[in-house]
Amino acid sequence: MSLAERLGLTVLRRIDPETAHGLALRGLKAGLAPAPGPVTSDRLSVDLAGMALPNPLGLAAGFDKNAEALRPLSRAGFGFLEVGAATPRPQEGNPRPRLYRLAEDRAAINRFGFNNHGIGPIADRLAATPTAIPRGLNLGANKDSADRAADFAQVLRRAADHMDFATVNVSSPNTEKLRDLQGSEALRALLAGVMAANKRGLPIFLKIAPDLDDTALADIAAVAGETGIAGIVATNTTLGRDGLRSSHRDQTGGLSGRPLFDRSTRVLARLSSLTDLPLIGVGGVGSAEDAYAKIRAGATAVQLYTAMVYDGLSLAVRIARGLDDLLARDGLTAAQAVGKDRDRWL
Template identity: 60%
Template sequence: MNLIEKLALKALHKVDPERSHTLALMAMKAGVVPMPGIVTSDRLKTTFCGMEMTNPVGLAAGYDKNATVVDALTQAGFGFVEVGAVTPRPQPGNPKPRLFRLTEDQAVINRFGFNNEGMEAAAARLTRRSRGRPVPVGLNLGANKDSDDRAADYVKVFNCCGPYVDFVTVNVSSPNTEKLRDLQGADALRGLLQGVLDARKEHDKFTPIFLKIAPDLTDEELAEVAGVAQEVKVDAVIATNTTLSREGLKSAHKDEAGGLSGPPLFEKSTRVLARLSKLTDGQMPLIGVGGIASAEDAYQKILAGASVVQLYSSLAYKGISLVEDIARGIDERLERDGFNSVADAVGTGREAWL
């Protein structure tokens, strides 16, 4: 992290967290945030669900909800970028305040509730640069809070925006929309995923479909989800979303309602990832997310079974330069441990997390 980035982060942390994030997006859109461009090496290059990636470090959904700074983010060192979540109709989300810094824990609690400008606005922005992107760009699909048919909402967003992205994620694991996590039950999940998979058949191009799950599932529930994901042949699973757990927190805002992200989530989400890898015999492509704040964290996700990883909350504390630091750090660890590629390392340390 350079001096300018340190000063910028210090200034942003004196502002309300949601306002701070808005200002960061504005600065990025204006081009005043230095970007490293493509970060890669022969070891870091990887293929995931048919997509060529310059490195395995991705941006998780939630950072750019409305696809307003996609061009900048593809130059920020990420190997892939996920925007959203996006719902069919615009919605304001939950009342403010709804984003809280837990500085002592280097963590974040949010209860946004899928605030976004809707699928038409996202599609308009994604259309402009749908070709020639330097890294894959995906979209997190969501459902409106007041929807009578949430499963149909996911299909609507996919049909509207799917042609302009490289992958989509079915998000049934946000804790901030009432009863959304109920869609992780076997029957509901099967029907939901099948609806999106069937919709894909009507499109001219093949778009990988991912499923994002919660870290708070019991072992039985996780086995059920894994079974459904394999049965319907979803392309990959993202493990995991934010947690409702508050174990071990120190910060003043620790009891705020919402999803917790950041380092306190790391061990929990990585254990879920490792269990999911074992349940699927390492055959289901997995994305590891939850609590990544360093190259070692990202590398542990890979060893636990993730082919690629995503981060978000740690950027609020360590800045955008963290992306390049993590990618370079993974490269160094792969070389140190004698791996010629990311794929060679995937799952080799899984047992340590079980």
């Protein structure tokens, strides 16, 4: 990490978290960010549901909700990007404050509630900003929608020509009853509607919660196989609060960051034993070792977000290069490492 990035993070951490996040995005758009381009090698290159990734490290949804910083983020070292979540209509989300740093735990709690500009402006930005790496959109539903399942298909139809994949997000804990759509019958109907709207044949992923038991995971794996989606993102934020030290630990919302790592990786490994679909591992990734552990637990690719609050955007380059070193040490490619340690997590 450069001295300038270290100083910038020090300043941002003294500001309200959501305001600091907005300033960070403005800095990105102004060119105040590392831009080495995608990190790649023969070991790191991987195929994810037909998409050629220069490396398996992606940016998770939520960092760039409105697709405002696509160009600088595509040059920050990642192998792919996910923006959003986007809903059909603009949405303010929940009242502020709604984002909390848990510095002692290297974590965050948010209760944003799908705040975004709506799919119209987001799709326009995607159309106007080509990138050298695959990028996808996290699909959401408006809080006051009469038919949330239809919202996902509507967002997909509007932006399909300008993205490489889409993720159906039924696992945010911050929209009332959204997680109810993870039930097998509701999920089957929702995914059928999305797939019917997927005229371009984009890879469609499903993002699930980490707070599901083995029966629910088995149901999700079965529905995923039946509906023809491309893969599963494991996982979103958790409602659990085990072992937290921060004074913000009891805030309402979804917990992300370091405390989520073990829980999300166990879910990932369990899914890996239930389906042959490619999996994207998310939750607590903050180092090359974390990314490698997710891959060895069953992930074809991984994503991160919260760790950058503490270690900056240059973390993407450091993780990708560190992952390359770990693979070289073990004489493996990223594809060959998938699932090597799955049984350790079951």
